[in-house]
Amino acid sequence: DLLDPTTCSSGVHGSIPDSRPELSTCPLPIDEDSAFDTGTWAPWKRRPYCVEPAQDDTPGPQFCLYTFEPFRGDRGLSVITTPALAASMVDALDDSVVPPKLRDHPSSLLAAGGQGSPAYVIKDVPKRGKGLVAQRPIRKWDVVLVDYPVMITHMDVFAAVDDESRADLLEQALQQLPEPQQEEVISLARSTGGEPIEDILKTNIFGVELGLEIPHSGLFPIGSRINHNCNPNVFWRYSVRTLAVEVIAMRDIEVGEEITQSYVPLGLSYEDRKEGLKNWGFTCTCSLCASSNSKRAASDKHRERLLDIYHELNDGATGKANLTEPTVKELANEMESLIHDEKLEAQQLVYYGVVARAFMRVGELVGARKYVELCEDLWVRYAGDDQDYLAGMHQLRHELTEREKKAAISGN
Numbered sequence: 293d294l295l296d297p298t299t300c301s302s303g304v305h306g307s308i309p310d311s312r313p314e315l316s317t318c319p320l321p322i323d324e325d326s327a328f329d330t331g332t333w334a335p336w337k338r339r340p341y342c343v344e345p346a347q348d349d350t351p352g353p354q355f356c357l358y359t360f361e362p363f364r365g366d367r368g369l370s371v372i373t374t375p376a377l378a379a380s381m382v383d384a385l386d387d388s389v390v391p392p393k394l395r396d397h398p399s400s401l402l403a404a405g406g407q408g409s410p411a412y413v414i415k416d417v418p419k420r421g422k423g424l425v426a427q428r429p430i431r432k433w434d435v436v437l438v439d440y441p442v443m444i445t446h447m448d449v450f451a452a453v454d455d456e457s458r459a460d461l462l463e464q465a466l467q468q469l470p471e472p473q474q475e476e477v478i479s480l481a482r483s484t485g486g487e488p489i490e491d492i493l494k495t496n497i498f499g500v501e502l503g504l505e506i507p508h509s510g511l512f513p514i515g516s517r518i519n520h521n522c523n524p525n526v527f528w529r530y531s532v533r534t535l536a537v538e539v540i541a542m543r544d545i546e547v548g549e550e551i552t553q554s555y556v557p558l559g560l561s562y563e564d565r566k567e568g569l570k571n572w573g574f575t576c577t578c579s580l581c582a583s584s585n586s587k588r589a590a591s592d593k594h595r596e597r598l599l600d601i602y603h604e605l606n607d608g609a610t611g612k613a614n615l616t617e618p619t620v621k622e623l624a625n626e627m628e629s630l631i632h633d634e635k636l637e638a639q640q641l642v643y644y645g646v647v648a649r650a651f652m653r654v655g656e657l658v659g660a661r662k663y664v665e666l667c668e669d670l671w672v673r674y675a676g677d678d679q680d681y682l683a684g685m686h687q688l689r690h691e692l693t694e695r696e697k698k699a700a701i702s703g704n
């Protein structure tokens with residue numbers, strides 16, 4: 293089960309698990325002092341190395357480096373995080389948590405018969421350095437790649453730790469990885485200048501979480517070769533239970549086509565995309581960004597209108613505004629055509645959820661049922677087997693079923 297770091301950290305540093313049998317299934321936080329006191333830092337293979345955040349009015353927690361060499365086929369994993377969050381991720385280090393579907397994927401190093409032939413090759417692509425290119429046809433919803441991080445870093449490390457200590461932590465995190473993985477990391481793209489390892493992280497990291505949705509960055513050796521496109525053909529699904537990232541096709545991809553993801557949230561205007569992409573040090577030349585001024589302005593207008601529709605429907609759904617049934621229908625139709633024009637199908641699940649709620653509010657249960665089902669199908673596709681992500685969807689379906697039962701009784 294997902295460990296709650298607030299309960300798992302209730303043991304004071306230095307406690308020995310055996311002395312607290314009630315916590316025997318809940319790994320205790322380990323820092324430099326407790327490692328020194330107890331002489332143990334299992335399951336981590338090295339004694340943690342910790343730094344204090346730069347002092348300001350409110351001193352934050354320590355950040356420590358933990359390395360686990362046997363991670364996922366001896367690729368190794370270095371984690372820089374708080375002792376409590378490191379304790380919360382111990383279960384995820386074990387290969388037995390990886391479901392067979394991921395373990396046996398052709399891109400997986402854990403497959404019983406060894407790594408198969410993946411659906412992509414990494415190669416040079418014009419003007420974008422290296423990239424992933426399909427070497428066989430990929431169908432919509434196929435898992436293109438399963439990848440695991442070699443480094444995970446708490447997001448606060450970038451702001452709260454002084455430059456020198458951070459450089460030291462990151463360098464050690466790299467040095468503690470097995471040599472082939474060090475080389476793999478060093479060969480990744482750089483875009484910002486400055487300390488190589490920090491540049492590599494800034495250019496390649498992907499947002500992940502540890503514990504209860506605490507933001508971290510993950511460095512994924514293969515996934516980080518995927519270039520940006522505003523109209524991408526894959527999305528990423530990350531699991532805090534396995535630390536795996538699944539890269540999944542959002543549409544069919546032909547042989548020779550580049551596999552691309554969006555580095556910024558979908559649906560942004562041109563200026564907002566440009567601003568968001570500044571961090572990666574390149575100018576977006578995807579077909580949408582490179583189109584004429586008038587086309588870009590039209591697209592921006594569509595995207596703005598889509599957001600307005602979302603807010604109108606949401607206000608209707610929550611009772612903040614009084615919408616009528618014909619208005620909800622009109623807004624839903626307009627939304628569908630804007631999503632289609634802007635190729636934003638990946639955002640349908642967000643829009644469908646709010647349409648379903650707005651229909652429920654005005655008592656149009658047939659429309660609500662249609663959108664709940666469309667939305668649920670998409671949630672299952674995007675969230676996979678992770679029931680945590682599906683909880684909101686199950687709640688919506690339950691509310692609708694109750695409303696339908698009541699309507700059937702009053703109709704009889």
Ligand SMILES: C[S@@+](CC[C@H](N)C(=O)[O-])C[C@H]1O[C@@H](n2cnc3c(N)ncnc32)[C@H](O)[C@@H]1O
Pocket residue numbers: 419420421422423480481482483495496516517518519520521572573574575576577578
């Ligand atoms: C996460 S890496 C992607 C893989 C990288 N191309 C490589 O050679 O390893 C991000 C870097 O790739 C390049 N890049 C990604 N998408 C791009 C695009 N659409 N146009 C130009 N450069 C891009 C930029 O240099 C960016 O800093």
